[in-house]
Amino acid sequence: MGESGDEARDLPEDTVGLLAGLTTTRAIRRYRDEPVPQDVLRDILFAATRAPSGSNRQPFRFLVLTDGQHALRARRLIGDSARTLWAAKVEHDGYHRGSGTTAGSPKSRMAEVMQAYVDHLESVPVIVLPCLVRYRSPRPTEGGSIYPACQNLLLAARALGYGGVMTGFQRLAEPELRQVLDIPDNVLIAGTITLGKPAGGHGPVRRRPLGELVFADRWEHAPDWAVDPPGAAYTAAGPPSKE
């Protein structure tokens, strides 16, 4: 593994197909306790920054937090914010009510995975803060110049045998994060991405049926071709219902 960064290195050969990657990459929240090599980080970030943005302005920046002095302080801040936000969500979405009280139910399992994720957020192998440098006043569509790059980032991790997830868990810590990391006021901290080598088994991608998400010619008119391929795994939308 070349760590010097002094000489340019080609991208590795692909082992996953493009359409396969797009349709089977899922959120990874449990990681092996091992660092992500700098070569891999370079490849993941290179793929992220090839994404499109409005007028190709590339207002996206990626702030990588591993083991530096400021990174360690930022990680603790994000961890605290995550635990507070998750505790509120457990209450609001009723994770400990209804089937959430039954061990092994999808709901209680999701709650367990999320609790373990926020409990150890400081120690995930890599945290990346995707940031948007604003050159004009905020507008609802400004995310079109940062989130395509975030998706490229997560897909590139998958391509290289890694995995991750994007959350908004930095939200409560934003003022402190700006101070610790020198992030200017005109920059939107667009999320918190965690990355690492997946640990244990992970289920399939679960999504709503295609006919609920795709319309043709008019709103809510599903075309007859909007039919999922065989083997699609379904879910209801969003967090658990409040039983």
Added chain:
Amino acid sequence: MGESGDEARDLPEDTVGLLAGLTTTRAIRRYRDEPVPQDVLRDILFAATRAPSGSNRQPFRFLVLTDGQHALRARRLIGDSARTLWAAKVEHDGYHRGSGTTAGSPKSRMAEVMQAYVDHLESVPVIVLPCLVRYRSPRPTEGGSIYPACQNLLLAARALGYGGVMTGFQRLAEPELRQVLDIPDNVLIAGTITLGKPAGGHGPVRRRPLGELVFADRWEHAPDWAVDPPGAAYTAAGPPSKE
């Protein structure tokens, strides 16, 4: 080609690798004059809807405009909006000044491609309006639940031999589009994606050097591993400078 949509059909085999697709997919604005088969549309939209979203709520919807009665009206509205917006950009960004007056310069070539694109926007093979159904008041990070799916959509087009680009060219026509297409007020029209079979030659992806876009430990501190692979094609950021 099965057009019935009555039976589930598997996804096709991949011919492009995941990392290769992420790093070489570029905006396609010139299309052959041929429709996109419904099988291909199904595959592209299936890949789009597998993208992640906040709490897996999947608030994204994709409104496909081909040759239906409402689609044709909407296409004309978007075309008019695009031409007005592009004319303003030509003036604002000085596309007809400086090197823009020299035939064959990058600036005048970009202006030609864009003018032809907006002049014939009504007749691109497919327009897709990516939409975000809001369940709470707008926030700057809400695009995190729609633009990853838009990027999946564009990458899936590439995987299947097609191409496209996302713009904000619907902006001036939004009130009329809501009427014609029955789009509710709580829905954000997040962009306009055009799709088709690429026509003619298309250049490489051009982006800023990695070291300008990736920081580690602190804002504006580029890590020494942020080095582009060999063969990366560079550009300055954004639209032409106002010479």
